[in-house]
Amino acid sequence: MLLKTLLARLASMVITLFGVAVVVFVIIRVAPGDPIAMMLPPGASDADVERLRALYGLDRSMPEQFLIWLGGVLQGDFGTSISLRQPVAGLVLGRLPATLELSALALVIALVLGGFLAIFGARHRATPLEAGVDLTNGAALSVPDFLWGLVLILLFGVLWPVLEISGRVSPRLDLPFATQFYLVESILRLRFDLTADLLSHMIMPALALALPLAAIIAQLLKQSLKEVLNLDYVTLARVRGYSELRVILREGLRNAALPTLTLVGVQFTFLIGGTVIVERLFSYEGLGNMAIDAVINRDLPLIQGIVLLFAVIFILVNLAVDLTYSLLNPRLRHG
Amino acid sequence: MADLFEVTDLHLSLPDMTAKPLIGAAPRIEILKGLSFTLPEGKVTGIVGESGSGKSTLGRALVRLLEPTGGSIRFAGQDITHLPEPALAPLRRDLQMIFQDPMSSLNPRHTVGRIVAMPMKRFGRGGSRAEVAAALERVGLPAGFAARYPHELSGGQRQRVGIARAIALSPRFILADEIVSGLDVSSQAQVLTLLERLAAEMGLTIAFISHDLSVIRRLCAQVIVLQHGRIVEAGPCERLFDAPRSDYTRALIDAIPLPEIDPGWLGREVVQT
DSSP, X not given: OHHHHHHHHHHHHHHHHHHHHHHHHHHHHHSSOOHHHHHSOTTOOHHHHHHHHHHTTTTSOHHHHHHHHHHHHHTTOOOBOXXXXXXXXXXXXXXXXXXXXXHHHHHHHHHHHHHHHHHHHHHTTTSHHXXXXXXXXHHHHHSOHHHHHHHHIIIIIIISOOSOOSSSSOTTSOOOOSSSOHHHHHHHTTOHHHHHHHHHHHHHHHHHHHHHHHHHHHHHHXXXXXXXXXXXXXXXXXXXXXXXXHHIIIIIHHHHHXXXXXXXXXXXXXXXXXXXXXXXXXXXXXXXXXXXXXXHTTOHHHHHHHHHHHHHHHHHHHHHHHHHHHHHOHHHHTO | OXXXXXXXXXXXXXXXXXXXXXXXXXXXXXXXXXXXXXXETTOEEEEEOOXXXXXXXXXXXXXXXXXXXXXXXXXXXXXXXXXXXXXXXXXXXXXXXEOSOHHHHSOTTSOHHHHHHHHHHHTTSOOOHHHHHHHHHXXXXXXXXXXXXXXXXXXXXXXXXXXXXXXXXXXXXXXXXSTTTTSXXXXXXXXXXXXXHHHHHHTOOEEEXXXXXXXXXXXXXXXXXXXXXXXXXXXXXXXXXXXXXXXXXXXXXXXXOOOOOOHHHHTTOOOXX
16 A cells, blocks of 8 residues: 555656656756856857857757757766856755755754744734744745845854854865765764754755744644644643643644644755755855856756656655655544 | 433633734633533433534533533532643543534544544543454444544444544443534434444433434424524423424424425426425
8 A cells, every 4th residue: 555655656756857857958958148258258169169069968959969868867867067067966965965964954943933823823822922932933024045044143153153154064164975965964063063064054045944944833833832722632631631732742733833834844845945045145065055156157958857856756755745644643644 | 210410500702813813812702601400310401502502612612621610510519610721631531522524523644543542541431452343343333444544434424433532431421523424414324323223232322413403303402592602492202292392492493494395396307486
């Protein structure tokens, strides 16, 4: 049953990715801007341009280019970056861990912060404290992530400079890491000095990404909690003498969590999209930052590689949400 | 027989949130307007009235889910009218309730076994697998149901789980609020038969709230009729049905649908009206 679902999802994943590849391939070639013009100095002869064009295969027709590219992809070759002159697969996979760690940290912050606000608001429902929670949510939600980034830089980078405002890790540090998952590896190697340095770089961009999501989680979860807390089984638990907080955690939370979980899945993909601009803001060396450079340089193979990877991440996140959903909900489990 | 509940001049008002002004307190609606009655121990007492008559509010006040705003409630000789929740805690085992909607009264994430065992454990009345099985058996459910979730049960079965949870603690009082009104007729009959049997076997004191007098007649020894938050009539069940003293009670009795057989229907003809 589960296996069948998984296989069906994988099949649809392949189709989706193919669609994404076609669309991206066409759009970046139709859009104005020429990668060759970006590479050559002004005054290069037409013959030089033509030669470079032929070198990158850009003189062929678009379907032809696509088939060549697709043929490469199927063999694991995603082409060579025009601006960086390195294989796209290596570049993209090298940056992926940085973005994954940032997004995961942002998600954790959003869940903790949003969950706390929701439970706090539900615990103090119909009091001024709940209104305070609503107000906080409204503020967090109405400011977009990149603006939060600027606010945070101003607060913790300029006015009270306690956090690093740029980069992923301090350049003076010696990194003994074997992989690009710096944060995970620093914890596993018990190098907490490095963990602290990484976190002081990551907290602001992660918080900027997390705040709007935290507000959404807080708002929806609080609403579902309040609905659940009116049900009779919650009343029964309450008169059994359990504290309100325990009633919320034990009887309410799991029943109220499902709508929030679905939403988090959808919103998490937006959060990953948000890394593009937030990483740029903090000069964080992740996929998003690389994507902006690739677009500026009209680096066609690199753009394709990054977009395709983003698509894979989106699909996997949605798959993970669906699987968690059936784990949490006995009704789905039993069919 | 002694009275388990003694209620004197009970008043209860609740804030009307729909009429609440933006700033300031909401106006209060008086729901119970001075009720006095007793509930004899070991008997089933019916509380009837139309919707809005205050019968559910009365039930919730009896088990102290709501705090009265006036008058007094004495339970087993003790004044519980304004007892704070911690002081009520030892009494909670004796004040059990069964609700109208079993889907709302059973946590959908917990198995039936856990649902029944939890209050038993909480009040130190066992809660082992065997004891849960015994409680389920008492309400006519196989022991294997302990592993199931509420959504796998029919409406009647869910309501039995609610009953099992309440009686597992051998409480002195059970509030049954419209417990069969959400069920189809045959499940209703089964649940009522079960409750009738359990009440007789265990000598339960039950306040049975219903809007349906035919259900009350079957189960209850005495009846309290409520209208707009006041008692219009109270007395032994038979007397009330044979010689209702108020027009309201008579109207409620007349509202009981009696089976009438339409000869046209038996002949499977379409009756044009």
